[in-house]
Amino acid sequence: MASFMPFTNNNLDIFMCVLRPTVAIVDDLVDTLKHFSFFTERLGCIHSSIFKSIHGNMIIWYGAWIKRSIDNKELLQEDLFAALKNLHGMAVLVDHNFMAAYGGEASDGSPAAKFSTGDTICFSITDLPSNTKMKEQDFARTCFSIFQSYFLRMDGTISGVCLKCITKPMMINFYVWKNLQSCYSFLLRNNHRDTLQNLFHGATVFIKYDVFKVVYVSADDVSRDYYYPPHKLLENQYEVSEVLE
Template sequence: MACYVPFNDRNLDISLFTLRPTVVFVDELVEALKQISSYTESLGCVHSSIFRSIHGNLIIWYGAWMKRSSENKQLLSAALLSMLTNNHVSTMAMLVEHSFFNAYTGESRDGSPAAKFFTGDIVSLSSASSLSAGNDSSANWASYESMAMFKELFGKKMNGASSGVCLKSQAHPRIVCLFVWKSLQQCYSYILDSDYRKQLAILPNLEGFAQLDVKYDVFKVVYVSGDDVLNNIDR
């Protein structure tokens, strides 16, 4: 089964929950997050997935939700936090950060309107966050100029990527860019052949954001919603 991240925010709300495992063996944590994924379907989750950092110590739970009002989104966020804190996930990992995002631009090699990936695929995530207190300029990050620069970079320099999408946090001055790669080797080749931190300038217009927290990591997709359905069919 495939999982999708749309290139715009017309129909779906996007959420990312980042966890840092506190146990050596994280397979049990992944299994617990799979159970949460199955529960979220009744809450309106259309697609969900789990990313596991290849070299670091992070787990990301991704969810795409049916569009809802801000008030209902707050209730949903509270329900998800309750799941993570009351479930035994809290004994195996620490919740680092979470947010709902708007997708504002994206590209794919096959012309589809969403980034598509499967269990076993490689994804990279870049993020840039403003550290300036009281900064209210996040709405300007998703400028037409940055969209054009993103499309140019994807088209000319990221041949190993099959798709990419940029997301803007609804709560913080933060941009996240997710790329799906054809192989881990091609992802590494891009990292080694380019200064990916400078490439983050394609995401927002960074003028006026002197204090930035820039992060980058490479993940393996270890689960997408629908995998359990296929496993049951195989049985």
Template sequence: MCLIQPSDPPCPVCSQSLSVPPERNPNYRCNASLLIDYCSNNGNHNYIIIDVGKTFREQVLRWFTFHKIPRIDSIVLTHEHADAVLGLDDIRAVQPYSPTNDIDPTSIYLTPYAMDSIATKFPYLVQKKLREGQEIRRVAQLDWKIIEEDCNKPFVASGLKFVPLPVMHGEDYICLGFLFGEKFKVAYISDVSRFPPNTEYVISKSGAGQLDLLILDCLYKKGSHNVHLCLPQTLEALKRICPKRALLVGMTHEFDHHKDNEFLMEWSKREGINVQLACDVVFVDELIESLKQFSVCTETLGCVQSSIFKSIHGNLIIWYGGWMKKSTENKELLTTTLLSMVTSMSSMAVLVEHGFFDAYAGESKDGSNAAKFSSGDIVSMNVISSSSNNDLNDVSYANLALFKSRFLKMEGATAGVCLKCQSMPRVASLYVWKSLLHCYSWILTSDYRKTMMPYLDRFSLSVKYDIFWVVYVSSENVQNYQIP
């Protein structure tokens, strides 16, 4: 309504949906759902989604393609309302094509009540056999599996165990949340007005044990609602349940992601629970969560800000910390300490490289003296490594010349920094982009490799390039790197 009958002045949150690309707009919100990339012990990935609501098709086109999600292996439903099930017909878009529907069905887990309701809404998805004379039509192939509204009756979907968490969604309706994860305990509860005592016990620190992450309903900023929690009740529930971290979902346009996260940051510091508003894409996995804890620990060692980059093309993750020079005087001791701190993550990832870099040049198109980015932004990085330590200064100058020759021509790049490694003959350039589209457009139209070679062909070098999604920044909404 804010867009088709705009107020004066216009709604600041809704109007952003027309002016800011979704990948840069955390106020752009589809129906609440959760996609789980479950990697089993044998290294296989299974993709499990909780709820497929009215905006499921948009989520597939916008986010599955962006993050290269190849399929859905299982579906788990919290309830049978429109915001959880009206995307079921579009499941066929993520299934193999067969004009005769001769494919393996996707398992879908739901309560008996939800099953009865969906059989009425989507009879053609539930029907097992064609009636005499009925034509074959391509529809989603689903294997319906009934689960119980009972915390003591877990089930397994695509290898991952889920514990049903029955909650009240209004006093006349039971909705399910779900608890999952072995080393990292996550509870997802998107539609709730009240917690039954048994359910609250299962997810509470004072009950069955503290959650690592609670994803929780939060409809309005003020007051109360008969079928949802609103911010006052959500925060009270968080104080009772006491998870290590919480993400709030289901917000209306009253909530501005940046402004209200500032309030939640202060609340988090006061209450000792890390709480944020979620946005359409939030990465939640053990490695990234461990790196966030690593970031907190590095602050005691002089790290003033840190961030985490995740490659959009693969599994490469970069942890990027900024130190004041006086905090890094004893590099060997600091390096040893940092390496000892990451040993706990050795079962989740392999540490490929590490080192300290100096920022020695850079520019920003807004005239500021810092390269700024925040969670959700796109950055690109190229790293140039020489086989000879004697080349470091020359390669640094070549990297700077390359940066200066192209930065102002890079449409959509907002800032860039040149970095020089202190311990190896290696330099890097980091660019911040308005969007992934701008980044790809530059790569495709600039003949990237050809423009680099005149600056670098006299050296014996290896060049690496990748594009990253900024999944975390510490301390503030904006990450700053001072430009010399």
């Protein structure tokens, strides 16, 4: 079964965190994050996924919740951050934030980007240039316009979502690919930076890319017989895992 990321911000709250593993075998961190996914279901998470960088040393955990009020979202973020802090023995928490889906496209007309374990995905991250007078909303609109124009010319992509970070002026493009070769081909032949550089009239634009493999979605049939809340799992990591720093 597949997980998904919506094209609109109407019904779901999207949360993502970026982790840099500090353990020798990254699969141990992935297994712990699977249990973290079970834990988030108690907090109302309806589906979650884990993405593992193909070339770098990064793991992204993705979760989606039924949309809630700002106050409830802040409380949820506090609970998630408290639980993620318990991963300090296995990973460094690089970043975490809620995202708003600004828009999306799918080659089959679906209203969401669907992905399953084993799929290739790609993120591109663009920060609002510090030396531009462009307003944040105009920046978001410009990035989405470029996202749409590129998607129409992309060969091998299944779907994509343009995301806006809730707390800082940053836009993220998320793409699901038919295969890794198609992803590499697009990244090598295209340069979003030059396009944005021209639109921002000389402002310095920074774009980061990374390619990931989907290593888990919550629809996978994973045994919960050995479920521990994250803090219990890590308190007993000598017993449940052979790999430590």
